[in-house]
Every structure is written in structure tokens, then in C-alpha cells.
Amino acid sequence: MKTRTTAWLAAAALMLGAAVVHAKDYKKLRIGVEGAYPPFSEVTPDGKLQGFDIDIAMALCAEIGAECSLVQQDWDGIIPALLARKYDAIIASMSITEERKKKVAFTDKYYNTPAKFARRKGSGIEIDPASMKGKAVGVQRATTHDNFITATYGDAVEVKRYASQDEAYLDAVAGRVDLLLADSVAMSDGFLKTDNGKDWEFVGPDFVDPKFFGEGAGIAVRKDDPELVELFNKAIATIRANGKYKEINDKYFPFDVFGN
């Protein structure tokens, strides 16, 4: 009788142990990405995901030794879907902010670039409350840019919030917004340098205030996965050191987007 109980206990302990090992083993990872934020993340005409975020995700996965699959998710639901275990990490140019830290854990930054306004060439709008009064400013909803414009110029301007950065560009071309506020690199490569954005230009200073814009873009994971944060942090440090990061960086940008 006793031996049988022991055997059962041993079997139960084994299964429990196996379950724990399985849960924290990270051999397979699902990565949430957005796919509407060129050049960091976009969908090619033949339906493939590509961009800086995607390449970084793949490089980090290779470093960790995990088999990764990408899950495309709209920005609005990108954190709720992480919490709902639709994927295990978000690599989608997400700024590390205090507000988000309440819900998710962040790794160290993997890049940091300033935010900037853009205006239609010849519109003469300057970045001060008087000149911006009554103008429509297009931002992506629930981004650091949305929070910044709402908190600082929210009373003076009309804030137009879009589900994706691409939709904001569309309405800028259509003339429905007078100003855009977005990440400078994303806007430069994703809009200003394209044919659509040929009539638009940067205006005003770089915005880097950590209070609004955080410490840069990090990888978000669920709070009960602290080991995964460590794994990603180590992987980020490694690809920074071994030249893989630079290789990806140089594929997209003529300067180092890691920031200082």
C-alpha cells in the first residue's frame, strides 16, 4: 500500500515537474507584431511580414534558441492579446512607458528614436500653441504620440486618432490633417521619403521627454515571465556586441537607431 502511494506521488511529482519545465522552457515562442508601421514592420504585397522589428525578432529568437512564429495583431489590442496569451512577447516598436508597465514587463530598449512633427510643405505651421490653434493633428491611437499631444496641446488642437500609422498617412495625403506627430524614423522612411509623402516635411524639434516617450522601444512580455525578460535582455546585449544588430540596422537605416 505504502509503495503504491509513493509511486503515485512520484508520478504526480514527475508530471508536475514536467509541466513546470514545459511552461518555462521557451523552446517555442509566439511573437506579436503589428505589420502597419514601416519600415519597422509592414506586410509586403505578397503577404509576408518584414521590417526592422521582424528582423530583430528573428535574430533574438535565434540567439535564445527558440523556434518563433509571428502573430500579426492590430495595435489597439496588442497588449490585451498578450495578456490573453495569444502570443508570448510583443516586438512592435513599443515604447517603454510607466502606463504600460502597470500591465506588462519590458525588456531593455532595443532602439530609441525621437518623435517629430511633420507638416505639408508651404503650410507654414510652426510648433507653438498659437500657430497650431485649431489645427488637426493626426496620431496613432494609444501611442506615446497620442498621449503627448493630448496632454500638451490637447486643448489647442483637434487630435485625430488612427488605428494604424498608415491610416494617419492616408489622411495626411487627403488633407484631413494639418500636422502629423510620429516617430521621426518611422515617419521619414514610412512616409516622407515615399511618393505619398513628397509634399510633407519635418517641422519643429525632436521630442524625447521620457515622461511621455519612455526610454525607447522595448519588448513586452507578461509579468509572470521574468525569465523571458532576462533571456531577451541577454540576447539584445549579444546581438549588439556581435554585430548582428548593426547588420540589421544598416539594412534599414544609415545611422544607429539604438540611441544613447
Added chain:
Amino acid sequence: MDVEAIVDNLPLYLQGTWMTIQLVALSLLVGLGLAVPVAVVAGSRRVWVSALPRAYIYFFRGTPLLVQMFLIYYGLAQFEAVRESFLWPLLKEAYACALLAFVLNTGAYTAEILRGAIAQTPFGEIEAARACGMSRAMIMRRIQLPSAFRRALPAYGNEVIFMLHGSALAGVITIVDLFGAARIVNSRYFVPFESFLTAGAFYLGLTFLIVWGFKLWERRWHAHLRARDATPTVTGR
């Protein structure tokens, strides 16, 4: 449950509710004004008269409201000619685009409801009116339309509720209506359940008001259909 995020944002929800009410009320009003002549013309027996209004009804009932709204909001803006035209100051505004889509949509549905109700007019009534020497326009105005409105009322009540629910699509094109407010709260605090549940509660409240309003309206217009009181109160004794 994150109640705080909802309570802190109640003003945003109220602002959104007001926007929803405005959009729906205006669309219904203009849509009804559009639907009456369309229904009358679509009911014509001459094909070359009824073809155009019927095509309009067919198109707007046959395509999703979201598609119609995107066609107007994003689609029209694609053309240089539209952007240069005198209509652009209006079409530039998301509000006007949503309103236009809603008006055309509810106009089509309401026209179809009315057309059916007009077609159901008992022929005896029309015959009687003719015998009295009324012209066709007068028959339409005095006999067919009033009784058609009465018959259409329950179906129209449904259409009003559909319009209210359909108006949530305005939140997709930058308008901060009730649904738009919920999306802002959701994306800022990451509380999808709480934020959309609150919006749902507001929609429920609005729907209740509509149902109640139509009940009163039907009592008035369908007074002749109500069962008579078995024991009429005798007054003046």
C-alpha cells in the same frame, strides 16, 4: 475589474454618447426625408421611373455599411478632382462623411420599408378615393402615405435601433462617438472588458429609450387597433 478607469473617463463616454445621439438623430431625420420620395418613386409601375430609386435601394441594402463609409471617407479622397472640388471642405470632415454614409444607408432601408407599406394599401381604399375624384397625387398624400406610415411604424422602429448600432462604425474613422470613446479608454488602460461593457450599457440605455418612444408612438398611431376597454368608465353622471 478596473472601475477607476471607467469612472475617470465618464465625461469621455458622455461626450461620445452625445456624438452618437447627434449622428443617429440627424441621419434618421435626413434619411427619412430622403426615403419618402424615393419610396413613392420606387413604387411606380413605370420601369424607367422606378429603376433609379430601386438601384439605389438595392446598392445600399446590398453592401455593408462599413464598406459604404470607407468608400466615402477613404475612397472619394483618393481622387484629385474630389479634393479640388467645392465639396471637399465638407467631405474632408470625418463627421460629414459618416453622416452621408448613414443618411444614404438608412434612407435606402427606410425607403424599402415604406415602399412595401405603400404597396400594401388595400385596393378598396384607393378605389374609394378615385370615386371621390381625387388625383393620384392626392391619393398618395391623403390615403396611401398616412396609412403606409402607420403600417411601417414597427419595422421602422427596428431600423432606428439598427441605425443606432450601426453608428458605432463612426468610431472607425476618427470620430469619438460612444464606441470611439470605448476604444480610447481600452487602448489607454488596456481594459477591453470594462471599456466595451460600459459602452454596451450606454447603447442599451439608448435602445431602451428608442423602444419606449416607439411604444408611445404606436399607442398613438395604432389606437384604432387596440382592444377596447371592456368596462368603459362612465363619466358625467
